[in-house]
Amino acid sequence: MKKVFTLATLFILILVAWPSVFARQRIVYTEEDYARLKAVIDHVENILKYGKRYNPNTELLPDAINTLTGEPAKWVFPNRASVPYADLANQQNFFRTLVALSTVTGNPKYKNQAVASLTEFMNNYQDPNGLFYWGGHRVINLDTLEVQSTENPDGPHELKNMMPYYELMYEVNPEATLRFMRQLWTAHYEWDTSDLNRHGSYSTAYDKNAFGLPIPDDVIKMGPDGRPIIPEDSPGKLPFVNSATDLSYAALTLSEYTLDPAPKEWAKYLMRQYNLASDPVTGMTVYQFKSTLVTKSPQECSDPAYTNSGCGDRAKRQFRDFGPIAREANIAWKNTQAMYVDNILMLVESGRKYNIPEFIQWARQYLEGYLKYAYIRVNGQNKIIPMFIDGTVTYGYVFPEVGYYGPSNSRLDYVEMPTTYILPILRTILNLKKNEDKIVLWNYLRDIMYTFGIGDIGELGGKKPNLDLDTSIDDPFALMAMLELYDATKNIQYLNVARTIGNNMLREKFHRGFFVEDEVLLYSRLDQPDTLALLILDGVLKGFKIDDLPFYLADSGYIHGYLLANDGVVEDRDYSHRIIYTKTIYDWE
């Protein structure tokens, strides 16, 4: 009888424990898992093989490889000079990929390559003033190994949401890394006015006492109507948030490495101006907290097509029909990726890593406001309603005249909401402490991910998900989100869907031995986030914690400058992502 009693009790215990038995089942590494890793290894080996073959005298690699020929991508200047180039600001995710690959395989050669590239770069391509020769307008010519400007002969330093892999840079060359972080502020930031020029000059002398000044009063004051006053006093040096994120991230990292609290305080001061300028009712944030000073005459500015910032705030000029809310700072349909993706990722990561809880609260405020007022599902797709940050809807507005924001008769439509939004929302949730603070964002995330075709992520905390195990999504951000959800909840369903997404990525994006955005696209871009995401998946399957692996922060690398247009005749000025990364294998043939 005792036996029966024991058996019955055991039966009950199993029934009660059933869900957790399932949730914590052991992970078995499968052939499919290895196939994904193998593809990443092949991709990396091909990048290294073809990248290094082009010029054996350097450890620097090109920004992208032609997947048909193995040749590096080339920037064709107006004088027809075709220049293979390396821009290390655009290779940060590749360095993260190399380090992650060494971590999951135990083979140090990949990290060693990252170290070799960075060593050569940091030893030879740092200006005496501390800025590196990289970013939007400077590249290294892989034929001559000389620095080349894509703008005028003295192209400026420009980083926009690049968030370099400082951990590795510091490991490689701490002195050069610290020098760069200091000079990033000296070259771009006006300490007394908080004007912030996205262009930094290589002529600005190195200032070893950077961050030495006392922190001034806040730039943003409140008006009698309770709204922030946006100063109209910037002499063409507008504090765009996509530059501010890089400045802040550098300063915070600098404080961490030097134990000097001053850079951290300046970073907090800078980011606080964006918070003060955000809408007091909706919570939506701003792209900039200043407008330009009018320096041009009314005669010069009488032509609406003349959009020089010396004619004043460009939204005020083009959207004057809306009254005082029409300011560049208040537009919530342009630069949305910078404000609500890259900015949030920096705020949350810095808030977590460097213990700045207000950064995480601001991220929550911005996202909640934006999603509450502007997020909409249209025809089964995630969209954003165009509006000013106070909630004034601009959907359907037809531009009466040409201006900075587009030609006359342009009509404002819904704004796309790509999968890049998933990670900032999720990471904000995961870094909030109280459940009641998380629920609003979680509910939006649940809708957004469902609409992207991933299925139902379930209730807050990862309870009862109903995910689509056959989802067709092949997206690295969705993959990283699933992995971070698994890391936070240990619910195996998230990991299972992560595997499906990884398999989809392998099927849809791995072609000719390289990861490419689409099968027909010609170039494989080193900075793409796919391989890093796949390696994080591999690491998690092998029992690594996500924090043990390189962390995704940004994917914003680009080159901007003068070039020869595709017609082979006209001089043009454009971005690499529109010139290089749109070319297809058919263009090549």
Added chain:
Amino acid sequence: MKKLLGIISLIAIALFLVACDGGKETSEDIFALLMEAEDLSGMKNKMGTIIREDGDLGLPKQYKGVQITYKSRNPEIINDDGVVTLPGECWIESRDQKGEKVFEGLNDNWPVVIDVTLSYKGIERTAKLLFVVAPREGYTCDKYKG
């Protein structure tokens, strides 16, 4: 002892039945139903068209047991019951940079956002609708803000 065994068996069976209750709606079923209600209840039928008549939009108040309520951001044009009253003035009066030349008829139609709450058995989710409403015949357009 027999009694005790009987009780234990009963508890075990009860627990088993609870665990296997396929008929009961789970929270994931309810979430799917709430999404379905947004997409298939017909509330979005008139999105993407220009509404040119007064009257009821016919916004559904229920769908398969889901209660649906609406809160308009421009209740004077579309009220919380989904009844349209065409506005007597244009949305935006547009002028050139000098504020002199008027672009008549360019931005007359109002975008109206409605916040939707869908609820079922105490579980809620939100959604949004955006309708475009034309002003009524004889409307005015003389409130330039620039």
